[in-house]
Amino acid sequence: MGRARRIGLALLGPALALVVALVISGLVIAAIGENPFAALEVITNLGDTPAAQVQSIVVILNRAVPLFLAGLAVSVAFRMGLFNIGVEGQYRLATILSAAVGAAVNLPAPVHVLFIIVVAMLVGAFWAGIVAVLKVTRGVSEVISSIMLNFVALGLAGYLLTGPLKGSPEGAGIVTTAEIPESGRFPDLTGVLTGLGLEEPRSELFGFLVVAVVVGIAISVLLSRTRFGFDLRATGLSPSAATASGVDTRRMVITTMLISGAVAGLIGLPDLLGSDYEYGTEFTAGLGFLGIAVALLGRNSPIGIALAALLFGVLDRAAPLLQFEDIPASVVTIIQGTIVLAVVVGNEIARRLARRSAERAGAAATGAPPDAGDGGGGGGPDLPGGPDGGQRTYTGVPGQPEGVRP
Amino acid sequence: MRGARIRKAGVRATALVLAGGLALAGCASDDDGGDGGSSGGSGGGGGGGDELKIGLAYDTGGRGDRSFNDSAYAGVQAAIDEHGGEVQEFSPNDGGSDRVEGLATLAEQGYNPVIAVGFAYGDSIGEVAEDFPDTTFAIIDSEVTELGIDNLTGIVFAEEQGSFLAGVAAALKSETQSIGFVGGVESPLIQKFQAGFEAGARAVNPDIAINSQYISPAGDFSGFNDPARGQILAQGMYDGGADIVYHAAGGSGTGVFQAAVAAGQLAIGVDSDQYETVDDPAQKAVIMTSMLKRVDNGVKAFLDDFVAGDIEGGTDVRYDLESEGVGLSESGGQIDDVLTQIGEYRDRIISGEITVPTTP
Amino acid sequence: MATAGGPSDRPLQGGADGDGGHPGSELAVELRGITKRFPGVVANRDIELSVRRGEVHAIVGENGAGKSTLMKTLYGMHRPDEGTIVVDGRETVFRSPADAIAAGIGMVHQHFMLADNFTVLENIVLGSEPTRGGRLDMVEARRRINGISARYSLGLEPDALVEELGVGDRQRVEIAKVLYRGARTLILDEPTAVLVPQEVDELFRNLAELKREGLTVIFISHKLDEVRRVADSITVIRRGTTVGTADPKTTTVKQLAELMVGTQLPTPATRESTVRSTVVLRMEGATVRNADGRALVDDVHLTVREGEVVGIAGVEGNGQAELVDAIMGLRPLSSGTLTLGDDDISAWSTRARREAGIGLIPEDRHRQGMLLEAPLWENRILGHQTRPPAVKGPFIDRRGARADTQRIMSEYDVRAPGPDTLAVALSGGNQQKLIVGREMSASPRLLLAAHPTRGVDVGAQAVIWELLKDARAEGLGIVLVSADLDELIGLSDTLHVMLRGRLVATVDPGAVTPEELGGYMTGARTAAGAA
DSSP states (O other): OOHHHHHHHHHHHHHHHHHHHHHHHHHHHHHTTOOHHHHHHHHHOOOSSHHHHHHHHHHHHHHHHHHHHHHHHHHHHHHTTOOOTTHHHHHHHHHHHHHHHHHHOOOOHHHHHHHHHHHHHHHHHHHHHHHHHIIIIIOOOHHHHHHHHHHHHHHHHHHHHHTTTOOSOTTOSSOBOOOOOGGGSOOOSHHHHHHTTOOOOSSOOOTHHHHHHHHHHHHHHHHHHBHHHHHHHHHHHOHHHHHHTTOOHHHHHHHHHHHHHHHHHTTTHHHIIIIIOSOBTTSOOOHHHHHHHHHHHTTTOHHHHHHHHHHHHHHHHHHHHHHHTTOOTHHHHHHHHHHHHHHHHHHHHHHHHHHHHHHHHHHHHHSSOOOOOSSOOTTOTTSSOOTTTSOOOOOOOTTSOTTOOO | OHHHHHHHHHHHHHHHHHHHHHHHHHHHTTTTGGGHHHHHHHHTTTOOTTOOEEEEEOOTTOSOSSSHHHHHHHHHHHHHHHHOOEEEEEOOOTTOTTHHHHHHHHHHTTOBSEEEESGGGGTTHHHHHHHOTTSOEEEETOOOGGGOOTTEEEEEEOHHHHHHHHHHHHHHHOSSSEEEEEEEEOSHHHHHHHHHHHHHHHHHOTTOEEEEEEEEOTTOGGGGGOHHHHHHHHHHHHHTTOSEEEEEOGGGHHHHHHHHHHHTOEEEEEESOHHHHOOOHHHHHHEEEEEEEOHHHHHHHHHHHHHHTOOOOSSEEEEOTTTTSEEEOOTTSTTGGGHHHHHHHHHHHHTTSSOOOSOO | OOOTTOOSOOSEESSTTOOTTOTTOOEEEEEEEEEEEETTEEEEEEEEEEEETTOEEEEEOOTTSSHHHHHHHHTTSSOOSEEEEEETTEEEOOSSHHHHHHTTEEEEOSSOOOOTTSBHHHHHHTTSOOEETTEEOHHHHHHHHHHHHHHTTOOOOTTSBGGGSOHHHHHHHHHHHHHHTTOSEEEEESTTTTOOHHHHHHHHHHHHHHHHTTOEEEEEESOHHHHHHHOSEEEEEETTEEEEEEOTTTOOHHHHHHHHHSSOOOOOOOOSOOOOSSEEEEEEEEEEEOTTSOEEEEEEEEEEETTOEEEEEOOTTSSHHHHHHHHHTSSOOSEEEEEETTEEOTTOOHHHHHHTTEEEEOSSIIIIIOOTTSBHHHHHHTTOTTSTTTEETTEEOHHHHHHHHHHHHHHTTOOOSOTTSBGGGSOHHHHHHHHHHHHHHTOOSEEEEESTTTTOOHHHHHHHHHHHHHHHHTTOEEEEEOSOHHHHHHHOSEEEEEETTEEEEEEOTTTOOHHHHHHHHHTSOOSOOOO
C-alpha cells in the first residue's frame, strides 16, 4: 500500500468528520431560524482590516497553544492505552503552585521562567504519578482515580488559593496568588509579528508558543523514533504482546503518566506567564477536558493535535462574534461536540477502509485470506481501534499478563 | 481478547458520552439566552443616530438564570423602555477564556456603554477599558476605585445588609432555632452573604445554631449551577434539625427549594424575588422570603446617569438598604408577622447603629 | 468442475453432485454453484455441496481453503455473489443468521460464545428468551432444555455455572443452544480442535444420537482420521472450491489428504537425534501460584539440552501456558530455580531473559506475538527492542528494521507485499513464519515454541517444522508445547506429560501412541512410563 494512499486515508476520517459536523451544525442553526451560511461567514472571516486580522490570528493562536499542550498530554497516555482524565486537575494544581513559587522567588529572567516551568512540570508529573502508582500497586483504574484526583486537585487549589497562597488583598472580588515579577514572565512574540511587517495586534502573542512547538516536536520524536516510544506504542496496541516482548508494563505506566502529567503541567503556563501573571479564581478552566476532545480529533498525533487545537481556536474566537449575529455562542460548543463525535465515527470508518485495503493488498500478494482474528467475523470487529483512531486504548492492569486464566 | 474488546468498547462509549456531553452542554446553557439579541434589538425601535447602544456581558451561564443575569437584563430593558436604544448581549464560554475578547469586541463594535455583569470580569475589564478610552464601562459586583480608570465605574451592593435582614427573619421565624446557609462558591462575594446572614440571626438570638456550607471551593464555579449538590447540602441541614435555609447559590438554589419541599420546611431565596420567579407552586409555598439584590435598579440608575451625562467614572457606586439596592421581599406574606421587627433592624443599620460585617 | 491436481486413484466420485451411493435419500441442504468474492480474493468458487437428511457430512480442507467462508454463507452471515442455496428442496435466500435459524440451520462455532458467569440454562435461552405475557418464563425453558438433554443424551445440568464446566461440557451447551432454537441441521466448525481424544469420542457419541433422531450434521474439520470415523460422506475443498466427494468407508486418510492438499503430506517426524550434553535450561522445583495461592505449575523439574526438543503434552489449561510464562519471566516463580546456561535467571526480567538468548513462539500469536495494527517492520522489532539491527542506541533504526524484515520475508517465505504491510493483512501461516523468522534472527539458545503450527495451513506447517528441525540440528534447545499429538510425538526427543501443573509422566516419543498419550493427559493412565 502506497504511503500517499495511507496518508490520504488517515486524513479522510477527520475531513469527513468535519464536513459531517458542519452539516449537522448548519441544520441546528437553520432549525433555530438563523442563517447557517452567515455563521460560517463569521467563523471564517478573520476581520475587515489588517489589524483586526492579525488580532484574530493572535487570539486563535493564544487559545490554541494551551489546547495543543492539553491534547498532547492526553495523547501521550492515550498512545499506551491509558485514559488520563486527570489532566484538568494536573494543570490547575501545577499552575497555582508554580504561580505561587514563581512569585515567591527572585531570579534573573531566563532562569526564573525556566524555574517556573520546571516546577509546573514536576507538580503535574507528581499528580499524574499518583494515578500511575495506584494503578500499578493497587490495580485502580486510571479513569476512576484521575477523575477523583480532579476533585481533590480543585479542592486543594481552592484551599491553597484562599489560604496559604493567597496574594490578593483582603476583600477583593477575585482571589489570586501574588503576582509573578517581571523576570518570571515569558516575553511575547508581538515583535516577531511586527517584524514580519504585520500590524500590531491589540493583544500580545504568547511567547509560550515556542515552548509548545518544542514540546510537540520532542514528544513526536520520542514516540515515533525512540525505543521508549516503541515500547509505549506497543503497550498501547497490545499490552500482552508488549509484556511478552520484554516491556515492563508497570514501569511503562508510571513513566508514561509522569510524562503526560509533566506536559499537563505546562497547560496553564501560556496564560500564567503571558497575560495573567497570577493564578486566581477566574483562571481559565476546562482546558484539561477540552484536551481529551482535541486529542481525539487529532488522532493522537502531534501534528493532528496541533491542527485540532487550531480548529478549536478558530471556533472559540468566533463565539463572541456569533452572538452579535444573533446566533447563540453555544453553536460553537455544538460544532465542537459534533466534530468530536463525528471524528470518532469517521475514524472508525476510515480505519476499516484502511484495513480492508491492507487486507486486499495482503491477499493479492499471497493469495491466502488474511488471518484477521480468532473469531474471524467479517471485517474483524474484534480488533483494536478505538475513539483514538486506531490506537487501542486498553486499561487493564499491567504487570500481570493480560487475560490470564484464574 | 474478549476482555479487551469490552474495555475498548467502554473507552469508546466514554468518548461518545464526552462528545455528546459537549454538544448537550451547548444546548443546555442556551435555554433562554438564545433569543437574546433579537429581542433586545427590537426594543431599540427606530431611534436616531445618538441612541443608546448598550453592550451587556453576562456572567457564566448567560441570560435565563432567573437570577443575577436576568436581573441585569431587566435593568437594561427598563432603561431602553425609557430612553430608547438597543442592547447587544454576550455570554462567555464555560472556561471563561473569552471574557476579554467579548468585552473588547463589544467596545470595538461601537457599543457604549458596556456593562460587565459579575466580579469575574474584575480581572479583565481594566485592561479592556484602557484599550478603549472612549467607551464607558461599568462592572457589577467589583470595586474599581483602586484601578483609577476614568471610563470605568463599579456597581456594588451591600449584600451583607440584605442578608442581615434575611438572618433576622430566619431567626424570628425558626421554631427549632436552627437554620442553614448554602453558598454557591466559597468566594469573597458569597462570604458577604454568609457574614450578614449569620450576624442578623445572632442579633436576634446569640445562641441560634447556624449551619453554613458551600457547594464548591473558590475557583470552581460549578457551585452556582449544580442543583443536585445544592439539594444534598440543604437536605443534610434539614435532616440536622434546621427548619429554614438561606441560599446564595444562583442556579443551585432550585435544589435547595426542592429539599425544602421534601422536608416540609422553609427556604429563603436570593437576588430576585424568587417567590415570583419559580413556577412550581410547591416551591412557591416554601419560599419564605428572598433577599433582594436590585441589580436591575443599579443598572437602570447607571444607564439613566449615562444618558444624562452624569457618569463620574473611576469610582464605585454602592447600593445598600438606604438606597433600596438590597432588601427583603414580602410576596407570599410569610413574614408579614415579623415585618415590624425587621423594619427596626433596617432602621438601625441605615442609621449606622449596626455595622454589618462582610466576612464571616 | 475444477478438480485441479487431484490424485488418480478413485474411490472418489468426480463430482459433488454424486450422491455417494445412497440413492433415494432426501437432501437436507444443497448448494449449487456458490461463489463468494471478497475484495481482491475469490474465497469460494463454484461450490457444489449435497447433504442428505440424517447424515453426518464432513467438509474437509486445509486452513484457508474456504471452509469457513462456505459455512458463513450457509449460516446467512453473508450472501453469496453467485449460486443458490436449497434447504429441504426449497430455494432459499438468507439475509442474516436469523433467516438460517428460521430455516432450521444452526451453527456451533469453534470458539464458544458463552457467558462464563451465567448458568447453562441462562446461556441456552440467551437471545431467545421464552416469555409469557412479556415476562421471562424460565419454567418452560427448563422443561424444554431437560427434554433436549434427555433426548440427545447431552447430560446437561441447567443450573451449573458455565465457568465451572470443562471444554466438552461447554461444547454440549453450545449444541443444546442450537437445538433449543429448533435447528434440524447443525454446522459444527472444527469441533474437535479443542478436545482431547476421550472428549472427541464423547462428542462422536453425541453426534450419533443426533443422527439417530434424524438431525443432519455438517462437520468441518481438517483432522482426517476423525472425519473417517464419524462421517457418512465427505466433501473436500481445496483453494476455495469443491474438488470431490468421498466415501469414508473406502477412502484412506492418505488419499483424502492428498486430495485436500494436492501434493504429498509433510510429516513432523525428526531425523536422527542431535541432543548434546550441554544443558541449556534447568528448572528445579519450579512452582507458579495464582493470586489465590493455587499452584498452576507444581514442583516442575525440567532439563533442556542443546539440540534437544523437549515436548510438553497435556490438555490445555493444565499449566503448560504458565510454564512457558514462567520460563519467559512473565510470571514469577513462587519457589524453585531457573538456570539458563550458567546463570540463575529466576529473578531476571523478561527483557533480560530475551537478551540472554530465550526466544518465544507464543501460544496466541495475536495476543502475545504481534502488533496486528502495526507494520511488519515494527513487528520485527517487537521482542528485540534492545538489539541491532532494529535499534541504534536509544533510537529505532527504521531502515535497519525494514531491511531485516525484508530478509526474513525472503528467507522464511513470508508472503506479504512488503515490510510496511500491516501484520493484520497476513494469513495465519505467514504471520507465524514471520514470528519464527524473527525469533531465529536473534540466534537464541533456547526457544519456547507453544503450539507453533496452530491455525496455519499445511504448507506453512511443513516450513515451520523444517525450521525447528534445522535449528535443533544447530544446537538450539527447544521446549515444545502443543495440542497436536502427532506433532509432539514426531518432533520431540523427550516428551513429558503435564497434568494439573505437574509433570506426571515422561514417555518415549518413539514408542508412544496418541491414544496412550491421551490417557496420560487425562489422568486415565497414571504409571510414570520410562523414557
